Amino acid sequence: MKVLVVDDEVDVRSLFEQRFRKEIKSGEIEFAFAFSGEEALTFLHAHEHEAVLILSDINMPGMSGLQLLERIKQKYHKPPPVVMMITAYGDEENYNMAKKLGADDFLTKPVDFVLLKQKLKPNN
Amino acid sequence: MKKFNPKSFTKCKIKKEMKSILLLCFICMTNTLLYGQKAIKDSLKKTLDLHLQEDTTRVNLLLAFGPPPIFLDDKDYAQQKVREAIALATKLKWEKGEAIGWRKLCYLQDIDQKYDTAINSGLNALKISEEIKDSDLIAIANGRLGNAYLTWGNDSLAEFYLKTSLEVAKAIKSKQDILIASVSLCDLYSDKKEWNKVAEYSDQALKSAIEEHDYSVEANIFIDIGQEQEEEHKLKDAITSYRRALRLTKNLKNYHGIAYILTNLSYLFCSLKTEDSALYYANEALLLSKGHNMAQELLESYIALVNVTTTFHDYKDALAYHLIVDSLENKTYSLDAARNIERLTEKVQQDKKDAIAKAEQNKKDADEKRIRNLQYSAIGVFLLIAVFLFWNNRQKQKSKIKIQNAYAELKSTQSQLIQSEKMASLGELTAGIAHEIQNPLNFVNNFSEINQEMVNEVTEEINKGNIDEAKIILNDIKENSEKINHHGKRADAIVKGMLQHSRASSGQKELTDINALCDEYVRLSYHGLRAKDKTFNADFKTDFDETIGKIKIVPQDIGRVVLNLLTNAFYAVNEKKKTAAENYQPTVSVQTKKLKDKIQICVSDNGNGIPQNVIDKIFQPFFTTKPTGSGTGLGLSLSYDIITKAHSGTLTAETKENEGTTFIIELPKQL
Numbered sequence: 001m002k003v004l005v006v007d008d009e010v011d012v013r014s015l016f017e018q019r020f021r022k023e024i025k026s027g028e029i030e031f032a033f034a035f036s037g038e039e040a041l042t043f044l045h046a047h048e049h050e051a052v053l054i055l056s057d058i059n060m061p062g063m064s065g066l067q068l069l070e071r072i073k074q075k076y077h078k079p080p081p082v083v084m085m086i087t088a089y090g091d092e093e094n095y096n097m098a099k100k101l102g103a104d105d106f107l108t109k110p111v112d113f114v115l116l117k118q119k120l121k122p123n124n
Numbered sequence: 125m126k127k128f129n130p131k132s133f134t135k136c137k138i139k140k141e142m143k144s145i146l147l148l149c150f151i152c153m154t155n156t157l158l159y160g161q162k163a164i165k166d167s168l169k170k171t172l173d174l175h176l177q178e179d180t181t182r183v184n185l186l187l188a189f190g191p192p193p194i195f196l197d198d199k200d201y202a203q204q205k206v207r208e209a210i211a212l213a214t215k216l217k218w219e220k221g222e223a224i225g226w227r228k229l230c231y232l233q234d235i236d237q238k239y240d241t242a243i244n245s246g247l248n249a250l251k252i253s254e255e256i257k258d259s260d261l262i263a264i265a266n267g268r269l270g271n272a273y274l275t276w277g278n279d280s281l282a283e284f285y286l287k288t289s290l291e292v293a294k295a296i297k298s299k300q301d302i303l304i305a306s307v308s309l310c311d312l313y314s315d316k317k318e319w320n321k322v323a324e325y326s327d328q329a330l331k332s333a334i335e336e337h338d339y340s341v342e343a344n345i346f347i348d349i350g351q352e353q354e355e356e357h358k359l360k361d362a363i364t365s366y367r368r369a370l371r372l373t374k375n376l377k378n379y380h381g382i383a384y385i386l387t388n389l390s391y392l393f394c395s396l397k398t399e400d401s402a403l404y405y406a407n408e409a410l411l412l413s414k415g416h417n418m419a420q421e422l423l424e425s426y427i428a429l430v431n432v433t434t435t436f437h438d439y440k441d442a443l444a445y446h447l448i449v450d451s452l453e454n455k456t457y458s459l460d461a462a463r464n465i466e467r468l469t470e471k472v473q474q475d476k477k478d479a480i481a482k483a484e485q486n487k488k489d490a491d492e493k494r495i496r497n498l499q500y501s502a503i504g505v506f507l508l509i510a511v512f513l514f515w516n517n518r519q520k521q522k523s524k525i526k527i528q529n530a531y532a533e534l535k536s537t538q539s540q541l542i543q544s545e546k547m548a549s550l551g552e553l554t555a556g557i558a559h560e561i562q563n564p565l566n567f568v569n570n571f572s573e574i575n576q577e578m579v580n581e582v583t584e585e586i587n588k589g590n591i592d593e594a595k596i597i598l599n600d601i602k603e604n605s606e607k608i609n610h611h612g613k614r615a616d617a618i619v620k621g622m623l624q625h626s627r628a629s630s631g632q633k634e635l636t637d638i639n640a641l642c643d644e645y646v647r648l649s650y651h652g653l654r655a656k657d658k659t660f661n662a663d664f665k666t667d668f669d670e671t672i673g674k675i676k677i678v679p680q681d682i683g684r685v686v687l688n689l690l691t692n693a694f695y696a697v698n699e700k701k702k703t704a705a706e707n708y709q710p711t712v713s714v715q716t717k718k719l720k721d722k723i724q725i726c727v728s729d730n731g732n733g734i735p736q737n738v739i740d741k742i743f744q745p746f747f748t749t750k751p752t753g754s755g756t757g758l759g760l761s762l763s764y765d766i767i768t769k770a771h772s773g774t775l776t777a778e779t780k781e782n783e784g785t786t787f788i789i790e791l792p793k794q795l
Contacts, residue, residue, distance in 0.1 A: 009567075014604075018600065059651065059654055061650060
């Protein structure tokens, strides 16, 4: 499966690559990275239907994670891919807003990678 | 806080000064109206440079630098030339020149508010004029001295000298001197509110003025009439009179006079509760006094603005104007000068006493009883004067203490406001810091966990004998620990920044990486605003000149300035987004640049821009366009102080309506 990770922190890339090094090695999961909402949209446009799961941060400069979610779910892709939202705050407001906009799941920072792996497995 | 009304304690005093200045100006106005002032000045300077021979002609040339006031824009220069004239006349033993010189010096010192020296000069002029028995000079000197006492506020001596001047002038039928004396007496009695006497002298003055075709005197009389109507609460009639005076004075280009009438009109419209006109006239007066560098009128205009804003309950503006008045007051109010005049007056009395004693000796055979009676009455008068002076001095001391107390209260309120402004921005920061610190800590936790796993893997690989694989993993471990270190430092810097911000600034300058500082505060302010308002969103761009290196600044102070500018910028784009079209991209950018001998930091936004009528006020304390409660109005004024005072730099704003604003900080490299 292909996962697109959207976060403005550059080191997120090496974190995911190391945390999932076994899965990457075995070809179980393939990762792509975007460092802003805009970049994520460009990627999705170029690789339509490739990514099945999108993991996105909410607080980003420019287009926020919630705006990205809205675009993906309502305007761009049919059928829309699975979108999981990650945020530092994990408050009700963002949670409800993300749910309303059609987020499939919700992760809070710090990301629990064991939990994330579990969530990714049933999709296989 | 005590209620403090600046109008009541200064208006009266200033009114007198203004009136006399107005009066003094008209004497000379007609001479200069026909010619360009600059041309006259230049040719006068040239002539003086050519005529170096020490004779009465040179004295006359030097005297021409004094009033008529063609050199009024440079009073110090005029005073210097007149003093030269007096010195030369003394050397030549030409008493007439000396007397004229002292009289002109008296005028110059009077408008410079040096009342003590002005009165001294006036007394010299009178003494010499009496010695040479020149009636014309005696009349003018008496009038001048009377005016000096009038400005200072000694009504009884002013009355004495002005009446003497009028008598002498009538005796020699000098129309102009009659005019000056009667108009001055009009002023005197209108201050004392003796309206029947005002009417008497204004009739006389108006008659002479029409004979002399002197419009400025006419203007002055209309002011008197306006004042009379004001006293009798015929406010609308008073406005009509003042407006007639204004028209005449405007034609004469007598700026002191125009400013005086404008502020009076502002007060009148205030009393009539007509805010627009009151504000209009006060602002006109302010513009005029700024344009012509008239310090006293500037102060008076600000006081009028305080009056208008207070009357119409705009207390924030009132406080801002009040602060300006306060700072200007400190420059002009001088207790020492007042004390000097008292000492001088006592000296004059002493001289007179000596003269009486001499006269006594000369007339020993005269009736001793009569002389004794005279002495008793003289002593009685002196005692009265002394008691009055003592009381006057006490009153002044009292009012000085009152002013000092009010000032101290104002100062402490101000520092409390500064502290609360700091705390407000700290609150904005806290939310941002929570988010900012979470990210590096995530990395620290995750990478250290990964490293633990990897150490186990390395051991396994070595046991298996896969040295190459082990080497690859070890390299990963090394990279990860570098990342741990990097993010640990990042968290450290954020916490330090927060502590620095809450602490009172040490004021110590230290070598600082201005790019890192800007970067840190951009992120902090962005996340701070995001945490407060979930709907807020904007793009931020940074463009840092990496060649800047470190510069010596007070980092927490400059940080506050950058934070304040950024908060404003984010606020501006957010405001625009509420009304702008769908495709509007709110953007805030920070740019640093190395210039020849300074560093430039630009904070730009693409918001609505700052309207032209507001741009002049943005650095004033308490000025804010945010709704009440959202801003203290101190952010930019504090920033301005930090940049210009503590760092000798400049802070400017460039703005285009509907396109955005750029704030530019320039700091000298060598601090």
